[in-house]
Amino acid sequence: MDKFTELTAVAAPMPEENVDTDQIIPARFLKTIKRTGLGEHLFANLRYGADGREKPDFVLNREPYRHAEILITLDNLGCGSSREHAPWALLDFGIRCVIAPSFADIFHNNCFKNGILPIQLPRETCEMLMDDARLGANAQLRVDLVQQVVVRPDGQEIAFEVDPFRRELLLEGLDDIGQTLQHGDAITTFEHGRDETKPWMPALAF
Amino acid sequence: MTARTLFDKIWHDHVVERLQDGTCILYIDRHLVHEVTSPQAFEGLRLAGRRLRRPDATIAVVDHNVPTSDRSLPIEEPESRTQIETLEHNVAEFGVPYIPLRSASQGIVHVIGPEQGISLPGMTIVCGDSHTSTHGALGALAFGIGTSEVEHVMATQTLLQKPAKNMRVTVEGELAPGVTAKDVMLAIIGKIGTAGGTGHVIEFAGSAIRGLDMAGRMTICNMSIEAGARAGMVAPDQTTFDYVRGRRFAPQGAAFDEACAYWSTLASDPNAVFDTEVELRAEDIAPNLTWGTSPEDVIPITGTIPDPATASEPGHRARLERALAYMGLEPGAEIAGTPIDVVFIGSCTNSRIEDLRSAAQVIDGRHVAPGVRALVVPGSGLVKAQAEEEGLDRVFREAGFEWREAGCSMCLGMNPDKLTPGQRCASTSNRNFEGRQGPGGRTHLLSPAMAAAAAVTGVLTDVRALTREIA
Numbered sequence: 277m278d279k280f281t282e283l284t285a286v287a288a289p290m291p292e293e294n295v296d297t298d299q300i301i302p303a304r305f306l307k308t309i310k311r312t313g314l315g316e317h318l319f320a321n322l323r324y325g326a327d328g329r330e331k332p333d334f335v336l337n338r339e340p341y342r343h344a345e346i347l348i349t350l351d352n353l354g355c356g357s358s359r360e361h362a363p364w365a366l367l368d369f370g371i372r373c374v375i376a377p378s379f380a381d382i383f384h385n386n387c388f389k390n391g392i393l394p395i396q397l398p399r400e401t402c403e404m405l406m407d408d409a410r411l412g413a414n415a416q417l418r419v420d421l422v423q424q425v426v427v428r429p430d431g432q433e434i435a436f437e438v439d440p441f442r443r444e445l446l447l448e449g450l451d452d453i454g455q456t457l458q459h460g461d462a463i464t465t466f467e468h469g470r471d472e473t474k475p476w477m478p479a480l481a482f
Numbered sequence: 483m484t485a486r487t488l489f490d491k492i493w494h495d496h497v498v499e500r501l502q503d504g505t506c507i508l509y510i511d512r513h514l515v516h517e518v519t520s521p522q523a524f525e526g527l528r529l530a531g532r533r534l535r536r537p538d539a540t541i542a543v544v545d546h547n548v549p550t551s552d553r554s555l556p557i558e559e560p561e562s563r564t565q566i567e568t569l570e571h572n573v574a575e576f577g578v579p580y581i582p583l584r585s586a587s588q589g590i591v592h593v594i595g596p597e598q599g600i601s602l603p604g605m606t607i608v609c610g611d612s613h614t615s616t617h618g619a620l621g622a623l624a625f626g627i628g629t630s631e632v633e634h635v636m637a638t639q640t641l642l643q644k645p646a647k648n649m650r651v652t653v654e655g656e657l658a659p660g661v662t663a664k665d666v667m668l669a670i671i672g673k674i675g676t677a678g679g680t681g682h683v684i685e686f687a688g689s690a691i692r693g694l695d696m697a698g699r700m701t702i703c704n705m706s707i708e709a710g711a712r713a714g715m716v717a718p719d720q721t722t723f724d725y726v727r728g729r730r731f732a733p734q735g736a737a738f739d740e741a742c743a744y745w746s747t748l749a750s751d752p753n754a755v756f757d758t759e760v761e762l763r764a765e766d767i768a769p770n771l772t773w774g775t776s777p778e779d780v781i782p783i784t785g786t787i788p789d790p791a792t793a794s795e796p797g798h799r800a801r802l803e804r805a806l807a808y809m810g811l812e813p814g815a816e817i818a819g820t821p822i823d824v825v826f827i828g829s830c831t832n833s834r835i836e837d838l839r840s841a842a843q844v845i846d847g848r849h850v851a852p853g854v855r856a857l858v859v860p861g862s863g864l865v866k867a868q869a870e871e872e873g874l875d876r877v878f879r880e881a882g883f884e885w886r887e888a889g890c891s892m893c894l895g896m897n898p899d900k901l902t903p904g905q906r907c908a909s910t911s912n913r914n915f916e917g918r919q920g921p922g923g924r925t926h927l928l929s930p931a932m933a934a935a936a937a938v939t940g941v942l943t944d945v946r947a948l949t950r951e952i953a
Binding site for chain 2 (some may be wrong): 292293295296298299303304306307308309310311321326329350351352355356357358359360373377378379380381382385386389390439440441452453455456457459460462463466467468474475476477478479480481482
């Protein structure tokens with residue numbers, strides 16, 4: 277996983293509630309056995325017409341948002357399925373940070389696992405940042421995870437909260453499996469305890 | 483000791499270690515694996531040279547991609563075939579128990595887990611699929627995870643988690659005739675919204691919930707994710723124990739009694755405090771359905787399509803307007819009488835034997851309306867066999883339904899079962915998002931009985947009008 281420390285980039289405004297994972301990446305694109313290559317299918321049903329051509333109105337088909345690395349939406353971003361293909365598609369397109377008034381839990385979790393920073397800010401702030409994002413190519417936002425601030429084009433800083441454990445993993449680009457495996461002895465001890473207290477726990481085998 | 487909820491008890495029982503900031507290493511008793519969200523996780527293990535820690539706590543099955551037509555034929559779609567073959571290769575390499583496509587017990591992962599006693603009360607159960615919440619009906623803590631977490635569980639048999647908040651949804655009273663578990667859950671989602679449960683685990687309680695059979699409880703817990711919750715659960719009781727007893731992987735004999743004694747301790751303490759409480763009266767719930775493109779867009783079948791002009795908030799109004807345009811509906815119109823093109827009875831929400839019986843009862847002696855395509859996709863091979871033993875397949879076939887093999891099918895259209903643009907579907911599945919059942923497809927979520935009523939009349943119909951005729 278790539279580290280996330282600081283990002284200065286174009287932000288794409290998507291003033292929609294409930295941007296669900298079926299919109300982010302429709303199910304027909306989940307047949308891949310890889311993590312990469314999903315960027316071209318990001319928001320496929322909204323981004324392309326039935327003839328496969330780009331819909332000119334869709335935000336990611338317009339300049340400068342084709343190069344967006346930040347996505348801003350309204351409430352409940354990522355609701356729906358657990359598909360990690362949603363953050364994979366965002367990442368493959370180039371999105372490294374998502375900003376919304378609220379997130380669905382699994383999507384929120386999946387973002388962190390892939391080096392995407394989800395930032396929760398009040399709805400009015402998100403709307404203000406969307407107005408900033410509409411100012412054009414020079415109106416970049418700066419996201420600083422070290423200082424935990426979003427910096428507006430006019431220099432105003434907006435503080436945000438982030439889980440300290442997850443912040444650390446993002447800043448260091450750490451694989452949390454490696455972290456957990458360091459607690460291998462504790463897991464083994466737990467398993468022995470469970471064998472004692474729940475001897476009825478069946479093993480699965482055919 | 484302070485009073486604890488069902489969730490608190492199961493959580494506490496599975497904490498391996500609590501890290502400094504409150505993040506816990508949570509032990510996972512059961513890991514269910516399917517073909518869509520696992521290939522990248524197995525690949526991750528392989529690249530890191532890691533083993534799968536507990537194959538004996540893991541089980542794999544194919545469901546999302548599989549054709550539900552003739553199983554003796556090869557799988558036509560090359561990408562689906564690749565994904566299925568990749569799973570078969572992976573389970574062989576890592577020694578994971580596997581239910582293959584042509585096994586008599588293959589089926590939707592959330593149907594076979596409870597059905598075969600793989601999922602049991604008091605367990606922590608995960609799967610790379612959001613509808614894992616289904617298994618919470620047994621009184622387990624069951625939730626969906628992403629592929630990185632699938633890999634984490636494979637490597638460590640644990641997850642890094644922080645405890646959720648507790649929500650209790652209480653439904654007291656008696657359900658009216660024609661009102662099912664699906665209607666109850668749609669009412670709950672309509673009330674609290676698709677983000678209403680965010681950050682919470684929901685315990686469903688009250689006499690109307692306790693009165694449901696296990697299939698009904700599974701329908702309710704299944705759609706907890708549509709209410710934004712991490713998981714849904716129902717306290718294990720005699721109904722649960724009777725359901726579990728004798729299932730293939732359930733403990734047997736004295737071991738079952740010992741397990742039961744433990745499971746009986748799990749119910750929330752009477753004075754346990756919940757962070758959020760929601761209450762509904764069973765008598766207030768009608769047969770419900772969705773009109774829009776979010777599972778919270780719920781109205782009773784006797785209701786009218788809402789007018790976005792009444793929404794006070796511009797962003798919300800815009801969403802409702804877009805949903806109306808997508809669904810091709812007019813504000814203020816009655817929802818009943820809206821013509822449909824397709825009926826889908828299936829999915830991890832409503833494909834159990836009880837669901838098929840409920841639909842068959844409405845269909846018996848009637849015929850699918852002209853121009854309507856209707857499918858029944860049983861949740862598992864065992865459900866299908868049971869239905870055939872009861873003669874339900876004949877009822878469906880004679881009425882003009884397609885009688886299919888088990889799989890996820892038209893719930894998400896990863897296999898050839900899809901809606902075409904503009905088609906309107908009465909569906910017993912769980913999501914009505916834009917394009918969910920196929921690009922441009924329009925989905926109305928409803929119960930199996932309501933889907934059956936739509937099939938035979940060709941329009942969205944109050945099932946109570948038909949069942950009164952029967953009576």
